[in-house]
Amino acid sequence: DAGVMAKAAVQYQDTPKGKDRCSTCANFIAPHSCKVVAGNISPNGWCIAFVPKS
Numbered sequence: 001d002a003g004v005m006a007k008a009a010v011q012y013q014d015t016p017k018g019k020d021r022c023s024t025c026a027n028f029i030a031p032h033s034c035k036v037v038a039g040n041i042s043p044n045g046w047c048i049a050f051v052p053k054s
């Protein structure tokens with residue numbers, strides 16, 4: 001299920017941060033959700049809760 005933290009609380013942005021982006025984050029749920037952040041999440045977004053996929 002999608003997460004409950006607000007985008008603002010994790011400084012979510014609709015653009016990548018360097019090479020890091022939601023599509024390469026372990027928390028991302030394709031196509032447009034996240035395990036920890038609520039709302040519509042872009043595969044090309046980023047936030048401070050980013051965890052690289054292993």
Ligand code: SF4
Binds near residue numbers: 022036045046047051
């Ligand atoms: Fe979710 Fe943040 Fe990871 Fe994006 S970078 S998938 S918003 S935890």
